[in-house]
Amino acid sequence: MEHTIAAISTATGEAGIGIVRMSGLTSFEIGKKIFKPIKEIDDKNLENRTLRYGHIYDDDKLIDEVLIAFMKGPNTYTREDIVEIYTHGGIISVKKVLDLTLKNGAKIAEKGEFTKRAFLNGRLDLSQAEAVIDMIKAKTDKAYEASINQLEGSLKKDIKKYRDGLLNLLAHVEYSINFTEDGQEELDNSVIIKEGEEILEGLKKLYNSSNRGKIIRDGINTTIIGKPNVGKSSLLNNLAKVNKAIVTDIPGTTRDIIEEYIDIDGVALKISDTAGIRDTDDIVEKIGVDRSLDFAQSADLIIAIFDLSKELDEEDKIVLDLLKGRKAIVLLNKDDLESKLDIDSLNIDENIPVIRISIKNNKGIDKLEETISKMFLQGEIISSNETLVTNIRHQDILGRAINHLESSLNDMKLNIPIDCVEVDLRDSWEILGEITGETIEDDVLDKIFKDFCIGK
Known part of the structure; x- marks a missing residue:
């Protein structure tokens, strides 16, 4: 992510303002090159996140009268240096400013690339990144509330809790595999089964919320x-x-x-x-x-x-x-x-x-x-802070994780060799990581962010 990206972040058409956004190592350099303030400012003042009034110039040619904000990373949306230019609304003015940023070294952003960088730089997990597009597409108050709840990390917290629980069970199983043959006392499987069933119940509750979640989202x-x-x-x-x-x-x-x-x-x-x-x-x-x-x-x-x-x-x-x-x-x-x-x-x-x-x-x-x-x-009142699974990708992942966990617990109850139990348990733990992006393939990641709009 060495190159600086740029895009128009507002909808095309007549409006009061338009926003051109840059993110990356050279965004400040490009911003200072094309922006001429009414009052001279130094580099220190560029970092204080204050709107500055001035003009955008292409060499000596005036492009637009603007406000500009220089935002120093990592305390930004992407955790990179960001420059936002607030132009007059309309089609021509924002396009001219965008073209000027590209002329001076920025590259046009791909769909969802700003949010993808926020994910890759650790500001958001994948479930939170997906909530961003859900907020944009929300058509009702309940859909908006569900997406903002997910953006605030409700699903992330639940998945972390269940993955931590599964990791604890894996540690117990690994202990049984590696140490009981050396004369150590075997662990009581009933304790593992009890904890596993509690995790399973929680995962099923999340999965079952997906029907209501889909209705609210779509x-x-x-x-x-x-x-x-x-x-x-x-x-x-x-x-x-x-x-x-x-x-x-x-x-x-x-x-x-x-x-x-x-x-x-x-x-x-x-x-x-x-x-x-x-x-x-x-x-x-x-x-x-x-x-x-x-x-x-x-x-x-x-x-x-x-x-x-x-x-x-x-x-x-x-x-x-x-x-x-x-x-x-x-x-x-x-x-x-x-x-x-x-x-x-x-x-x-x-x-x-x-x-x-x-x-x-x-x-x-x-x-x-x-x-x-x-x-x-069914007459149910949906709480504004209730975690709902609104994404079909998440529903599919939960379903697969549940199947592997059920298989592992059933094997334990049947006293199947412990190393066989470990395989399904580990699969369940890894699959859940796909929701937050901790264990996801690059091609799946690219597909998710292609559903975003350019500039977000």
Whole structure:
């Protein structure tokens, strides 16, 4: 990491300010070369983390009027010398300043390279580094709270505790392997088994939190389905509190998938309004119907809408077939009109909630939101300081570590030779280290940081 990296750290577009960030050995040198302060400053004052006002010049050419901060490592985000230049917002000004840093010796940062350096320099462990991108992508308060909790080291502390426990068990097992043959007293396996089962219970608790964690982090992939004109687009608009979808009395108005994120009790609903399901000769609409069917197959939750004011028809039956074996909610819309639908003829599975609503009169929408919350969180209140596993990589690692630990404990109970027990126990300890980055391959590390944005 000898070279200095630079990148734009703010989003592209019109804004009050833009930020160009440098990190590395020559960041101060480059910063002093391109920045001309209103008042002359010496090197000592550059280190006091004070914003300085001045201008960025390319030789004698004025580039922008800026504020600049020189931050001496190791007390920085990357633990390296960092320079941040606060330019006028917009596309041109920040790009010109970035180009000037590159012209003077910096290299463009790769995706996530600032955070990767923070990890490699020991400021963050890998779970904390991954929490950074989760904070950036958070769409609800609960998702943000879960990621900031992880950034503060909640998962790191738990993993360290369990790895330390496993290391202690390994020391006992190694003692048995190396010394009992010399006449030393054998250790009581029951003590090792008891401590191992306590660790196993803790790991399983973390693993089991991953279902709720995934929902909080990624949201619930939800698809609204139904035949044309049952109220799908109206429901999306009602939940989103904005006219996202076009609503008309003309069947087939919605031809493509319309998506919106909606916050329900701190959980994001990634909700998709799909084309009405029906037979059609319109090629474009038919493509939309086919996509609706595909979305319904992959959704975490299907919201199926039926029109109470009309009798059951073949198009409704196609919708009903899509609900078999799926997590779904059935909405009976237009409850404000005379009912012509024989509800018993729907033959809806008893596990699927059925709610009568009138989207027009905003009736039953609160019941729908309450039902969604109960279905996915089982009414549990998630504490802001509770450790949740929100990352599928962490879930996979925990699952593998649990399997090896269970195998080791079972072997102990069956009095399998102690050296065989040691292999699974050590594997469990090493696998857990992949979460914090203590035992991870370089190619996996590169893949993780490629999910970051440039400049973070």
